[in-house]
Amino acid sequence: METRELAYFAAVAEELHFGxxxxRLGMAQPPLSRAIQQLERRLGVRLFDRSSRGVSLTPAGEVLAREAAKVLDAVAAATARTRRAGLAAPRLVVALKPGGDGGLLPDILTAYGSHPDAVDVELALCGVAQRAQLVRDGTADVAFLHVPYEDLTGFDSEPLRVEGTVAVMPVGHPLAGRASVCLADLDADPTPRWPGRHPEVTDPAMLMQLVALGKMIVVAPESVRGQIRRDLACVPVLDAEPTTVVLAWAEETRSRALAAFVRTATEVAGRLAHAPG
Known part of the structure; x- marks a missing residue:
């Protein structure tokens, strides 16, 4: 199969409408239909059921839809990484949400700058959901992610710091004055909790605005304290699963600059973990 054929198939699989x-592909419908029929003949299976009620994927088509998405994403990522590797001035792109580095990034950048394999570092600040995607599509080389909240499939990773968990709520909330809470306290509260409700809201500023309005309680790593507004409170959640800050990058990546960054980050995290106070 050619990537062009996969792109044609993926478009039909997503639209479930040839027209x-x-x-969307910028082509006439007859050539697209012929291309799909030719792909079905070559594979020896039907990919779509076509009827007067419309177009639907067959079981074989559902499998190819999943696999085609992976292949097309990998091709796009390979293209992006290759183009970036050919830049006259190479750079390392690091994706993170604001405050999502566990307080480690300033020391990492200072130490990395003196490494013989270091290159210029570009920070890609983004929302919660965008960090991993930037690495998957080749826009970024590495990202600060949080386990257990992130899917690390397709990534190599290195743990840097384990943090406790806090619940972020308005200062006037009944639980805000407590020294700590349990998950049962949050479950009993009628305010929706994130992660959980409204998973599509991933922008940190929007999340904090919803918290300030009393529309949501956010459960987050303890290091979020440094970015919290004055009208919000952070209360430790005693029985929540700890959060591990990790560096994650695409599997089988071969880059001296990236390897130096990961090695430096691990050394800095270890040193800070054992520092007094």
Whole structure:
């Protein structure tokens, strides 16, 4: 199969309509239909059921839809990484949400700057959901992620710091004055909790605004304290699973600059973990 054929198939699989898929691809519908039929003949299976009620994926088509997405993402990522590797001035792109480095990044950057394999570092500040995607699509080389909240499939990773968990709520909330809470306390509260409700809200500023309005309680790593507004409170959650800050990068990546960054980050995290106070 060619990537062009996979792109044609993926468009139809997402639209479930040949006309809309053709318009999206910028081509006429008859050539698209012929390309899909040729792909079905070569594979020896039907990928779509076509009827007067519309177009739907067959079981074989559902499998190919999943696999095609992986292949097309990998091709796009390979293209992006190759182009970036060919830049006259190479750089390392690090994705993170604001405050998502566990307080480690300033020391990491200072130490990394003196490494013989270091290159210029570009920070890609983004929302919670975008960090991993930037690495998957080749826009970023490495990201600060949080386990257990992140899917590390397809990544190599290195743990840096284990943090406790806090609940972020308005200062006027009934639980805000407590020294600590348990998950049962949050479960009993009628305020929706994130992660959980409204998973599509991933922008940190929007999350904090919803918290300030009393629309949400956010459960987050303890290091979020440094970015919290004055009208919000952080209360430790005693029985929540600890959060591990990790560096994550695409599997089988070969880059001296990236290896030096990961090695430096691990050394800095270890040193700070054993520092007095």
């Amino acid at each position: 809309r898929a053709a318009a």
